Amino acid sequence: MGRYVIRRLLQMIPVFIGATLLIFLMVNVMGDPIAGLCGERQCDPATAAQLRHEFGLDKPVWQQYAIYMGNVFTGDFGTAFNGQEVTELMGTAFPVTIRLTIVAIVFEIIIGITLGVLTGLRRGRPADSGVLLLTLVVISVPTFVTGLIVQLLFGVKWDLISPSVSSAAPLDELIVPGLVLASVSLAYVTRLTRTSIAENTRSDYVRTAVAKGLPRHRVITRHLLRNSLIPVVTFIGTDIGALMGGAIVTERIFNIHGVGFQLYQGILRQNTQTVVGFVTILVIIFLLANLLVDLLYAVLDPRIRYA
Amino acid sequence: MRGATHAKWAAGALAVALTATACGGGGGGSGGSGGSSGVLSSSWGDPQNPLEPSNTNEVQGGKVLDMVFRGLKRYNPKTAKAENMLAQKIDTKDSTNFTITVKNGWTFSNGEKVTAKSFVDAWNYGANLRNNQRNAYFFGQIDGYTAVHPDSGSPTATTLSGLKVTGPQTFTVKLSQKFSTWPDTLGYAAFAPLPTAFFKDHAGWLAKPVGNGPYTIDSYTKGSQMSLRKWDNYPGPDKAQNGGVDLKVYTDNNTAYTDLTAGNLDLVDDVPASQLKNAPADLGSRYINTPAGIIQTLAFPFYDEAWNTPDAQKVRTGLSMAINRKQITETIFQKTRTPATDWTSPVLGTSGGFQAGLCGKACDFDPAAAKKMINDGGGLPGGRIQLSYNADTGSHKDWIDAVCNSINNTLGNDRACVGRPIGTFADFRSQITQQKMPGPFRAGWQMDYPLIQNFLQPLYFTNASSNDGKFTNAEFDKLVNEANAESDQPTAIKKFQQAEGVVRDNMAAIPLWYQNGSAGYSERLSNVKLNPFSVPVYNEIKVN
Numbered sequence A: 001m002g003r004y005v006i007r008r009l010l011q012m013i014p015v016f017i018g019a020t021l022l023i024f025l026m027v028n029v030m031g032d033p034i035a036g037l038c039g040e041r042q043c044d045p046a047t048a049a050q051l052r053h054e055f056g057l058d059k060p061v062w063q064q065y066a067i068y069m070g071n072v073f074t075g076d077f078g079t080a081f082n083g084q085e086v087t088e089l090m091g092t093a094f095p096v097t098i099r100l101t102i103v104a105i106v107f108e109i110i111i112g113i114t115l116g117v118l119t120g121l122r123r124g125r126p127a128d129s130g131v132l133l134l135t136l137v138v139i140s141v142p143t144f145v146t147g148l149i150v151q152l153l154f155g156v157k158w159d160l161i162s163p164s165v166s167s168a169a170p171l172d173e174l175i176v177p178g179l180v181l182a183s184v185s186l187a188y189v190t191r192l193t194r195t196s197i198a199e200n201t202r203s204d205y206v207r208t209a210v211a212k213g214l215p216r217h218r219v220i221t222r223h224l225l226r227n228s229l230i231p232v233v234t235f236i237g238t239d240i241g242a243l244m245g246g247a248i249v250t251e252r253i254f255n256i257h258g259v260g261f262q263l264y265q266g267i268l269r270q271n272t273q274t275v276v277g278f279v280t281i282l283v284i285i286f287l288l289a290n291l292l293v294d295l296l297y298a299v300l301d302p303r304i305r306y307a
Numbered sequence B: 001m002r003g004a005t006h007a008k009w010a011a012g013a014l015a016v017a018l019t020a021t022a023c024g025g026g027g028g029g030s031g032g033s034g035g036s037s038g039v040l041s042s043s044w045g046d047p048q049n050p051l052e053p054s055n056t057n058e059v060q061g062g063k064v065l066d067m068v069f070r071g072l073k074r075y076n077p078k079t080a081k082a083e084n085m086l087a088q089k090i091d092t093k094d095s096t097n098f099t100i101t102v103k104n105g106w107t108f109s110n111g112e113k114v115t116a117k118s119f120v121d122a123w124n125y126g127a128n129l130r131n132n133q134r135n136a137y138f139f140g141q142i143d144g145y146t147a148v149h150p151d152s153g154s155p156t157a158t159t160l161s162g163l164k165v166t167g168p169q170t171f172t173v174k175l176s177q178k179f180s181t182w183p184d185t186l187g188y189a190a191f192a193p194l195p196t197a198f199f200k201d202h203a204g205w206l207a208k209p210v211g212n213g214p215y216t217i218d219s220y221t222k223g224s225q226m227s228l229r230k231w232d233n234y235p236g237p238d239k240a241q242n243g244g245v246d247l248k249v250y251t252d253n254n255t256a257y258t259d260l261t262a263g264n265l266d267l268v269d270d271v272p273a274s275q276l277k278n279a280p281a282d283l284g285s286r287y288i289n290t291p292a293g294i295i296q297t298l299a300f301p302f303y304d305e306a307w308n309t310p311d312a313q314k315v316r317t318g319l320s321m322a323i324n325r326k327q328i329t330e331t332i333f334q335k336t337r338t339p340a341t342d343w344t345s346p347v348l349g350t351s352g353g354f355q356a357g358l359c360g361k362a363c364d365f366d367p368a369a370a371k372k373m374i375n376d377g378g379g380l381p382g383g384r385i386q387l388s389y390n391a392d393t394g395s396h397k398d399w400i401d402a403v404c405n406s407i408n409n410t411l412g413n414d415r416a417c418v419g420r421p422i423g424t425f426a427d428f429r430s431q432i433t434q435q436k437m438p439g440p441f442r443a444g445w446q447m448d449y450p451l452i453q454n455f456l457q458p459l460y461f462t463n464a465s466s467n468d469g470k471f472t473n474a475e476f477d478k479l480v481n482e483a484n485a486e487s488d489q490p491t492a493i494k495k496f497q498q499a500e501g502v503v504r505d506n507m508a509a510i511p512l513w514y515q516n517g518s519a520g521y522s523e524r525l526s527n528v529k530l531n532p533f534s535v536p537v538y539n540e541i542k543v544n
Helices: A002-029 A045-054 A061-073 A086-121 A126-140 A143-157 A171-200 A204-211 A216-254 A259-268 A272-300 B002-026 B059-068 B116-127 B182-187 B196-200 B202-207 B253-261 B279-286 B310-321 B325-331 B367-376 B396-411 B425-433 B452-460 B474-485 B489-506
Strands: B039-044 B073-075 B082-084 B087-092 B097-102 B163-165 B170-174 B215-221 B225-230 B244-249 B287-299 B337-339 B385-390 B417-422 B441-446 B509-521
Touching (some): A002 A272, A086 A216, A086 A272, A126 A171, A143 A171, A259 A272, B059 B225, B082 B182, B097 B116, B310 B509, B325 B509, B367 B396, B385 B396, B385 B425, B417 B425, B441 B452
Antiparallel strands (some): B073 B082, B097 B170, B215 B225, B225 B244
16 A cells, blocks of 8 residues: 555656646747736836846746746745735635635535435436436536526525625635536536446345345445445546636636636736646646545455555 | 435535525625725725836726825826826926925825935836836936936946935936926826835835825735725825725626625726626616726737838728727727727817817728728738737727628628737737737727827837837827927927827827726715726715
8 A cells, every 4th residue: 555655656746747847838838928017018128128037037948947846846936926926825825725625525425425326226216317307407507607697696686695705715605606616526426426326236235235134224325335436436536626727717706716716817917937836736636636536446445455 | 215304404404504605695795884984895906016106007006006195296086187296396497307396294104204205216216127117117208217227238327317305305307308298297106205114124015005195005915805994194185085995806807796786895996898788777877987098099010011001001091991980889888988089088188188080081980981992002911901909808809800890891801801819918918019910909008197198109109118010200209209398288289289190190000999987886885986097086985
């Protein structure tokens, strides 16, 4: 197990370097960011040169990347155009988005798996068809449409929630945005769980468990569910990264000042430091989540061992 | 039915969750009592650059500076006229040497006296190349600028030789050339005074700026909120009529508008284009739509031979005549734009140089004449044109497509004009700077100060800072120089209008429309106005 973890961690290094390099090049290809800093006029050449120097944009790209990576390893992610340290931006943005992601994941797990188990055990009955239809609708409607409708209905028409989240973004205000963010994944989790459960209900070990006279809830939770969860856990694990990055839409709609907002602004302003910094952290989170998923396999199914 | 109990439980949890958010949401609105102690909340955008007077060149940062700073002059929120604020008097005999007397009795909110030195130090800081100030060129007219801000290499001086403190409250300014209306530019935020705290603890000052305006900054969380409170000891005549303003950063102005309609926000000073149609119905008389000093034009790449011939001038004029301004402003902009008939803005007023109809026939929609004009000029260069714009902000795509449609219909060729979107504003700007525009491109101009000079010189003077199309005309340059040297204001304005005539005769840029500021506010507020820069006049807002 220990060796497996170390091997996986080592494998992350090239992935990490490759991913950051790609992002770095992509942002660079977009052109000269200094040109946009002086509004609808040209920065005077001396100031532009000075700014370029300050942000290290006057060096060749490979050198910029080398310097950037060198700084990253000392914890220095550079400075955004408004003079704020990128680490400071991360310090305010990541906790908010992590809270939002946790809310979304909790919804996925609770609602998604519950609905999945319920429908999986009642395949073909009206409840099953109803949920299938519902998830189909949720999957086919884009998140921004769901978000805007929820905001309009709950926030403006019925006055149940505030249509925008305050800058502190406490957990309770994030419940509705979290639900919106989770909606599509939630539908997938439901469907995945349903299929997996339906498949396993007819397996030998479930028949054995029932024959042993175990109570029904024990058969379902200990035997059926545990074995059916492997694809679901894989999905939820990879979804953590996707949710954090994909929060761009939800965060804009509900005025959440998280990673999505900072990334969006960074891209609009072509702020290499912000974009690369945030994406770097997202890449790390994604890799760690994947590692966690792989380790969870062994917990769920002891036959899967890591040498 | 075990499953049913599970379902009930899940539904119950959801219900609890929703009630919890409802509780949280209720507190989101802005509370506080009314009267002169009431605090209002207003939408805000994250300033792009650090908040320093000479480093702020966009509306969001400018909004804050307008609340925490007062300069030598201030532009009347109604008439846009430059009026003395901290200036006792500004004297000159030759339009080159100015003696400025600063009023006594003004202090910064930290108690420090505002003296002549507060201005001179601030201006020297702003001009110095080492400080990377984006607005440094505002000090470009002052003698000695090239020494502190050379075009290349490092500065040879740290202070402007044209600035001299001559007494506690007086200083002199020597300009490098005659500029009679220069005192009227001093209302611009870049010319604000700075306290010594700014120089001693720069990082601390940036975290919480200290100024001399009607408001002080109570707290500032970068990227999310700034709380400004009324400064009780403010010595000026324009004291705040409310207790303070909470500026809240919104990720999207649509969300801000939704918050306003839901009663969680008091003031939105930028109604999103998609809501313009609903705004009058949603807000009634609480929807403001007033002219601002902004003009939208189409500029041409004069560095491209094809656009810089006598024939091309006919094509440019023809294109102008092919655009149905009235229809576009009414259908796309819901009358928040007014078709332009000159190259300035109505906020200047006729006494300030605005001249309705200066453009004449060239700005009237006349398909037949337009077609003839373009054909006379040898047709569109290369047979078709691309209109470049940045697609990331505003609703530029909508109107560019409409303009192209108008041109295509006129020419009876639906491939004659196409929009050319560019992903980001920075990339758009950088393609302009590198002179890579393949055809006409969007050029918006928001005035820095309400002077006709500001609508002409930066845009059409040879090698001027915003002359993106590289238009150059000796006659125009000569008239502008003469106008700047003219000490009699009405005569100077006449000269500028003659210069504007040169712009018209050459169709240096196609004027499209004057832009309005649009805002909406809640029932708690009254006396809400937008100034000529389309920024709310915060200090005059009353909270009921």
